[in-house]
Amino acid sequence: MIKYILKRLWHSGILAIVMSLIVFFGLYVVGDPVEMLSDDEFTEQDKIELAIELGLDKPLYEQYFTYTGGMLQGDFGTSFVYNRPVLDLIMERLPATLEISLLAMVIGLGIGIPLGIFSGIKNNSRASKIISFFTTVGYSTPNFWQAIILIMVFAVFLQWLPASGRGLTNSMFGIEWAWLSLNGLQHMALPAINLAIYKICMQQRLAKSGTQEILYQEYMTFARAKGITRNRIIRRHLLRNILIPIVTITGLEVGGLIAFSTVTETIFSWPGIGKLLLDSIHMIDRPVVVAYLILITLMFVFINFVVDVMYAFLDPRIRHQK
Amino acid sequence: MIDYKKKLAPLSLQTKSIFSGHPIAIAGLIGFVMFVLIALLAPWIAPQNPYDLMVLDIMDGLLPPLSKLGNGTTSWLGTDAVGRDILSAVMYGLRLSLFVAFIATTVGSLIGVFLGLLAAVKGGWVESVIMRAVDLKVSFPGILLALMMLAIFGTGVDKIIYALIIGVWASKARLTRSSALSEMQKEYIDAARISAIPNWRIMLKFLLPNSIAPVLVMIPMSLSGCIGAEATLSFLGVGVPITEPSLGLLIANGNDYLLSGKWWISIFPGVVLVSLVLCINVVADRIREHNNPFLKSMNMQ
Numbered sequence: 088m089i090k091y092i093l094k095r096l097w098h099s100g101i102l103a104i105v106m107s108l109i110v111f112f113g114l115y116v117v118g119d120p121v122e123m124l125s126d127d128e129f130t131e132q133d134k135i136e137l138a139i140e141l142g143l144d145k146p147l148y149e150q151y152f153t154y155t156g157g158m159l160q161g162d163f164g165t166s167f168v169y170n171r172p173v174l175d176l177i178m179e180r181l182p183a184t185l186e187i188s189l190l191a192m193v194i195g196l197g198i199g200i201p202l203g204i205f206s207g208i209k210n211n212s213r214a215s216k217i218i219s220f221f222t223t224v225g226y227s228t229p230n231f232w233q234a235i236i237l238i239m240v241f242a243v244f245l246q247w248l249p250a251s252g253r254g255l256t257n258s259m260f261g262i263e264w265a266w267l268s269l270n271g272l273q274h275m276a277l278p279a280i281n282l283a284i285y286k287i288c289m290q291q292r293l294a295k296s297g298t299q300e301i302l303y304q305e306y307m308t309f310a311r312a313k314g315i316t317r318n319r320i321i322r323r324h325l326l327r328n329i330l331i332p333i334v335t336i337t338g339l340e341v342g343g344l345i346a347f348s349t350v351t352e353t354i355f356s357w358p359g360i361g362k363l364l365l366d367s368i369h370m371i372d373r374p375v376v377v378a379y380l381i382l383i384t385l386m387f388v389f390i391n392f393v394v395d396v397m398y399a400f401l402d403p404r405i406r407h408q409k
Numbered sequence: 410m411i412d413y414k415k416k417l418a419p420l421s422l423q424t425k426s427i428f429s430g431h432p433i434a435i436a437g438l439i440g441f442v443m444f445v446l447i448a449l450l451a452p453w454i455a456p457q458n459p460y461d462l463m464v465l466d467i468m469d470g471l472l473p474p475l476s477k478l479g480n481g482t483t484s485w486l487g488t489d490a491v492g493r494d495i496l497s498a499v500m501y502g503l504r505l506s507l508f509v510a511f512i513a514t515t516v517g518s519l520i521g522v523f524l525g526l527l528a529a530v531k532g533g534w535v536e537s538v539i540m541r542a543v544d545l546k547v548s549f550p551g552i553l554l555a556l557m558m559l560a561i562f563g564t565g566v567d568k569i570i571y572a573l574i575i576g577v578w579a580s581k582a583r584l585t586r587s588s589a590l591s592e593m594q595k596e597y598i599d600a601a602r603i604s605a606i607p608n609w610r611i612m613l614k615f616l617l618p619n620s621i622a623p624v625l626v627m628i629p630m631s632l633s634g635c636i637g638a639e640a641t642l643s644f645l646g647v648g649v650p651i652t653e654p655s656l657g658l659l660i661a662n663g664n665d666y667l668l669s670g671k672w673w674i675s676i677f678p679g680v681v682l683v684s685l686v687l688c689i690n691v692v693a694d695r696i697r698e699h700n701n702p703f704l705k706s707m708n709m710q
Binding site: 102106110113114166182221224226227228229230231232235238239243342343346347349351353364365366369380383384387388391 | 419523545546548549550552553556557559561584633637640644645646647657660664667668672675682683686687690691694
C-alpha cells in the first residue's frame with residue numbers, strides 16, 4: 088500500500104510540475120505587463136526600468152524559477168488591477184465559492200441519489216420515466232440558461248429571492264460567511280440551486296444505472312432467494328454497493344463544482360474565485376489568472392491523488408496492479 | 410480462410426433497430442435533422458442577413474415579436490437593440506453553433522482515434538506519453554481547460570474550435586486504445602502480421618474499422634457537449650466575436666434587456682439552444698443504450 092501511495096505521489100508531483108509549466112509559459116504570451124502598468128507619460132527608459140523591476144528582462148526559465156520559488160513561500164505575485172497580493176485576493180473570495188459549492192453538493196447528493204435508486208428499482212414505472220425525462224432535460228440545459236430562467240422566475244416574476252450579490256455576511260473563525268444569516272442564505276439560494284440542478288441530474292443517472300447493474304448481480308438474486316425483506320436488501324446489499332463509486336466520484340465532483348462556479352458566479356455576481364478568474368481574464372490581469380490556474384491545478388492533482396488512494400483502499404485489485 | 414474482417418451491420422438496418430419502438434428518440438432525430446437543415450439553409454430562408462450592418466436599421470431596435478419593420482416586413486420574433494431580426498439571428502447563430510461543434514467533434518475525434526491506435530500499435534514510450542497526456546486532460550474539467558486556452562490564445566471562432574478540440578480528443582484516444590488492444594489479441598491481426606502486411610496498413614485497414622464502434626457511439630454526446638460548451642463560453646464573452654453571434658452570444662446580448670421585460674431577445678435563442686441539445690441527447694442516450702451489451706442482456710431477462 089505504501090509503495091502504491093509513493094508511486095501515485097510521484098505521478099502527482101510530475102503532473103503538478105507539467106501543468107505549472109504549461110500555465111506559466113502559455114500565459115506568458117498574453118498581454119505585456121509593462122504596457123498594462125505604464126501610462127502615456129512613461130518614457131522608453133521608464134518602461135525598461137519597470138521591466139527590470141518586475142524581473143521581465145530575465146530569461147524565461149529564470150522567471151519561472153523565481154515565480155515557483157516565490158509560490159512555495161506563499162508569494163503568487165501582485166495583481167495589476169487591484170495592486171494587492173494575488174493570494175490575498177483568492178483567499179478572500181474562496182469562502183464564497185466554497186459555501187455555494189458545498190451547499191450545491193449537499194442538495195445534489197441528497198436529491199439525486201434517492202431519485203436514482205428509486206428510478207433504478209422501479210425502472211418501468213410511470214414515475215421513473217417522468218423523473219428520467221426531467222433529468223434528461225436538466226442536463227441538456229446549459230448551466231447559464233438555467234441561471235437566466237431561475238432569475239426570471241424567482242427574482243423577477245415571483246420576487247421571492249434576490250438575483251445578485253452575497254447579501255449580509257457574518258464572521259466565523261475570522262472568515263466572512265453568508266450562510267450564517269437569513270439574508271445571506273436567501274442570496275445563496277439561487278446560485279446554489281443553479282449549481283445543484285446539474286448535480287441532481289447527473290447523480291440520478293449515475294445512481295440509476297448503478298442500481299440497475301447491481302439489481303441483476305447474483306448476490307442480489309441469492310439475497311432474494313434467502314427470503315430477506317425488500318427493505319433490508321435495498322439497505323444492506325444495494326445501498327452499500329452503490330455508495331462505493333458514488334463516494335469516490337464525489338471527491339472529483341467538488342473540483343468540478345468549483346470549476347463550474349465560474350459560470351454561476353458570473354451570472355449571479357457572486358463574489359467568489361470563479362468570478363475573479365473571469366474578470367481577470369477580461370482585464371488581462373495576468374498574475375491573478377496564472378495564480379488561479381496553478382492553484383486549481385494543484386487542487387485537482389491533490390484530489391486525484393486522494394481519489395486514487397481511496398480506490399486502492401476500497402479495491403485491493405488496483406493496488407496490486409503492476 | 411480466416412474471416413479477418415468483421416462486417417458491421419448495414420447502416421439502414423442498424424438505424425432501424427436503434428429507433429423502432431422509441432418515439433422520443435425518433436422525435437429527437439427528426440428535430441435534430443430539422444435544426445441542421447435550418448442551419449444549412451439559413452442564408453436562403455432567413456428574412457435578413459444579420460451580419461450585414463447595412464440592412465440593420467436602429468429605428469427597428471427592440472421591437473416585440475410580430476412587429477412591422479421600417480421596410481414593411483414583419484419581424485416574427487422581434488428585434489434586438491441594433492434592429493437585428495431575432496428569427497434571422499437565431500438561424501445564423503444556429504448555423505455558427507452547429508458549425509463550430511461539428512468541426513470540433515470531428516477533428517477532435519479523428520485526433521483521438523489516431524492517437525489511440527498509435528498508442529495501441531506502437532506501445533513503449535509513445536504509448537506512455539499519449540496516455541499520460543490523456544490522464545492530464547481527463548483529470549481536468551473541460552470548461553476550465555477551455556477558459557485557460559482562450560485566456561492564452563484570445564477569442565475568435567477558430568480559437569474556440571481549438572479549445573473544444575482539446576476537450577474532445579482525450580476520451581476518444583482512451584476508448585480507441587483499449588478496444589484496439591483487445592482487437593490485437595485476435596487471430597486476424599496475427600494472420601495479417603504473418604502475411605507481412607505493414608504496420609500502418611494493419612492499423613488503418615484492420616484495427617480502425619474494428620475498434621471504432623465505441624467511439625462512434627460517443628460522438629452524439631460529444632457534439633451536444635461541444636454545443637453547450639461553445640454557448641457557455643460565448644455567453645461569458647470569451648467565445649465567438651460580437652459581430653458573428655452564436656446562440657450563446659445572442660442570449661448574452663439579450664440578457665441585459667431581460668429585466669426590463671424585453672424577453673424575446675434571449676428567450677428565443679435559448680429555447681432553440683436547449684431544444685437542439687435535448688434532441689441530440691435523447692438520440693445519444695438511445696444509441697448508447699442500444700450498444701450497451703449489459704443493458705441489452707438485462708432487457709432480455
